[in-house]
Amino acid sequence: MASAAVKKRRIQGLLFISPWLIGFLAFTLYPFISSIYYSMTAYDVISPPEFIGLENYVNMAEDPLVRKALYNTFYYAVFAIPLSTIWGICVALLLNLKVRGMTLYRTLFYIPSIVPVVASSMVWLWLLNPQYGIINGLIYLFFNHPGPGWFADPKLSKMSLVFMSLWGIGQTALIYLASLQDVPESLYESADLDGATTLQKVIHITVPMISPVILFNVIMGLIGTFQYFTQAYIMTGGGPADSTLFYALYLYNNAFNFFKMGYASAMAWLMFLVIFVMTALTFKASSRFVYYGGETR
């Protein structure tokens, strides 16, 4: 039984966090819960919602654009997550070297991640412009070939976005860098005594020791790629020929362009389910690959 003083302190505590609590209840929890109901309605915001049971979910199964959007999103995830993980670790390893001017290099690699998305998107549209872009200019200079269409080519548009995402790797690399600095120096010294090469040290010491951080970044990357929206919305609008119609973009179009808020809510729940299952599977698989300090194997 809590004493009066404890009760009073609890109330005081709740009052102190009440601005956040009210915001969370009104703007996160309520929409979250209510979207379950809306996902079972035909709702366009203008007219009152009409209950239609599971019809939205049935329609989703038959909607070719949902399939297309899921394909595009999975395609992006399959390339973007592994590449950003490998590239992030490589950059972090380089930034962990003890060379002169390292703070400057670290700053330079971090800068892209703080550039506003709209600005960086515009820059990349120009860099990858098939006719006037510097990348195709270099391709022509070195290979005497005109270079690909990048964002304008439906076969390459998603890969162009993957390529672009690697540029903004600074945040991820910074997290890897912090974890690299936590790896005990003694492990490398022991390996040196055993005559291990640099590559062997990376594979057998560095990667296992930072594996919890890799898992964290993979899961965050997984969630991020399934919600991939802004760049596609700004740069390609889902085109050309639906090649960058990502799931979140199609969801947005349904909600705000096609007056299908109920359908969009159902799509949001499917997205939640997919992310949940993928995260759970990653966690389950991680027990075989992730090493936590103090564990014996």
Next chain:
Amino acid sequence: MLKRRCSLVLTVIMIVLLAAAPTFAKTKITYWHQWTGQWTKVLEDIAQMFNESQDEIEVTAVVVPENFRERLMSSAAVGDMPDVVSLTGDGNLYMAERGLFHAIDKLMGEDEWKRFQEWALPVVWEVNDWKGHVWALTPYIDCHTLYYNKHFFSEAGLDPEAPPLTIDELDAHAEKLTRYDARGNIDVIGFYPSAGVTYWGTVFGGDLVDDRGAPSFHKDPKMLEAMEWIASYSHKYDVTKLVAFEAGISEERAGALDPFISGKIAMQQQGQWVIINLANYTGDDFSYGLAPHSPTPPGGRKGGTLVRSAYGALAVPKGSKNPEAALEFIKFWIGYGYEAQRAKIFEWGAWMPLDRAQKIWEEPTTVQYLNMFPQFAAFRDVLNMQSWAVMQSPVDSFLFDRIGAANDYARLLEKDPAKALEDAAADVMKEFDRINR
């Protein structure tokens, strides 16, 4: 005693003033639009000119630069709507069907509506004429015709005073005018159908939807003919090169970077506002001509204006607190009863007069403006020829999205034109059936 009398008199004056105050107050209305940048000031000037013409109404122009539809829907959901809105997106007939707007014809009343119809060009109302009522009125129209660079014509050995008037002539001219750079890229393109199948399908004589608003474009041979013609450019100029060229100019469409101005396109289908751009950003050495109408194939729609509901039509939301005052502002914007002011609006934004009798064209302000820009005469003729309302459908948002995708599939040679149209129609038909269930 005197003091008491004075204070009594002052009190009486104050009471009288307070009681009379509401009769002096103007009816205030709010007008939402999406014109940003330099245009925000133009819209504010229009509102100011309206306010100066009124004793009892005062309008405030509010720019809603982003997420216009979301904000309109949100304001509808909470019942706090503006009095007038410029509808610059699709989905207007859907919203009208759901009772979001007042019927303009009903607001005007039968007699005035008849007078208005006699006064205005049909293009003002016909695209928003849906299920027996008119839901919005269009205050400005984009007229299109072919602009061509006379210098390029002379260099290619073409007669600079004889623009192409048929599709065959257009294709032949385009081929002669196209140039390549040392890398084999297209440097200057004679012409390419950037306006897509929505526009060209209509010019070819096709229709996107039937009278119910259901998709009919997949069954229309004229639409297919237009789509095949669009795809023919990808075959003729090599789709990779054409796409690369298109991507190169798509980032530089505005102002001085307009590809027609920067000499990247020799002929282009464009609207009347380009006249002002050309005057602002070109010198005396830039010589261009205007075709009397868009190049048209046999059996096509020769000359006229294509209008969509999304092109800025003015509507009065049901949540308006002062629909009559809102209607007065719409009449002002169009120029009905405000001909002299509408002449000034033409000058401010190249928004051409829309009166059937063409009286506004004779206003001193307009005559003076036309002396400066005689090129508008070509568009005046186009505007007064005929007009076609396209995409008159409650599923126009989805239709526009899918027809755009179909256009992409065909022009990028990812799908056969007929298949691209059929797939798009199947998607749109499902949506049409859904909302009509």
